Amino acid sequence: MLVLVNHFKSKGYSSPAVSDSKRKRQANRVRDIYKDRLNQGFEFIAIVGDLNDTPNSDPLQPLLGNELGLTDIMTHDIFTGDGRPGKEASVRTDTTGEKLVESKRDKNITKERGSRKYKTVLC
Numbered sequence: 804m805l806v807l808v809n810h811f812k813s814k815g816y817s818s819p820a821v822s823d824s825k826r827k828r829q830a831n832r833v834r835d836i837y838k839d840r841l842n843q844g845f846e847f848i849a850i851v852g853d854l855n856d857t858p859n860s861d862p863l864q865p866l867l868g869n870e871l872g873l874t875d876i877m878t879h880d881i882f883t884g885d886g887r888p889g890k891e892a893s894v895r896t897d898t899t900g901e902k903l904v905e906s907k908r909d910k911n912i913t914k915e916r917g918s919r920k921y922k923t924v925l926c
Contacts, residue, residue, distance in 0.1 A: 805845045809833060809852035811862075826855060834865040837873075866869035 812825035833850060840848055850873065856863050858875040866873055875880050
């Protein structure tokens, strides 16, 4: 698995238009890197980090606008969280190949059995 770790521009310290523009440029660059890595043969890629925005925001649309088929982990059917956008979670696989999704906020762990593949975005 390839993990692309990010920390996008904060919404503070400048006008909303300026910070939105910076986050959108960052999202566009991450999208380009993601596409390059797919073309290089990487099958499992996670885009993670503090993206400093909500999944439906305009600046994140280069990643979540369905062009890439990426999914916000919080909308995934095996994710258990606390209902707030942008909170911490992790996805890992145990020794039997079972996927485990853990919400760090409430310590819930959900297991997935089977061979389904997911490309996820952690926001």
